[in-house]
Amino acid sequence: MAAAISGLPFFLLYFGIAVVLVALYLFVYALVTAHNEFDLIRQNVLSAAVSLCLSLIGFALPLSSAIVHARGVLDLIVWGLVALAVQIVVYWLVRLLVPNLSERIASGELSSALFLGAASVAAGIVNAAAMNI
Numbered sequence: 001m002a003a004a005i006s007g008l009p010f011f012l013l014y015f016g017i018a019v020v021l022v023a024l025y026l027f028v029y030a031l032v033t034a035h036n037e038f039d040l041i042r043q044n045v046l047s048a049a050v051s052l053c054l055s056l057i058g059f060a061l062p063l064s065s066a067i068v069h070a071r072g073v074l075d076l077i078v079w080g081l082v083a084l085a086v087q088i089v090v091y092w093l094v095r096l097l098v099p100n101l102s103e104r105i106a107s108g109e110l111s112s113a114l115f116l117g118a119a120s121v122a123a124g125i126v127n128a129a130a131m132n133i
Helices: 008-032 037-042 046-069 073-097 101-106 110-130
Strands: none
Touching: 008 037, 008 046, 008 073, 037 046, 046 073, 046 101, 046 110, 073 101, 073 110, 101 110
16 A cells, blocks of 8 residues: 555645646736736636636646656756746747737637637647657
């Protein structure tokens, strides 16, 4: 039985770090976007929920890769921060391609939200694959 749970402390450590990184990601992402995702979600604006949820998946994919491949806590934190930075860059790049992106999402335009979300997920997949820890 003891062998079955011998990895529990490492699980708790890595999972705890991941939860903190996800919270940090959501905080930073909400700060850098020109629209307030959480207020819009509270108002039941589907486009805000779609773009934020897909962006979160785009962050979680490389974060999970970092957990699997990290050689230690510092690796996990550094690569988690890299994943965060990549998602912020994706938002800014999509914002260049889609005029008034945040206003469109805030007004409920689903196509803009889906494009941002798809770009976020695609970047997350490539980011996860490119991590060479």
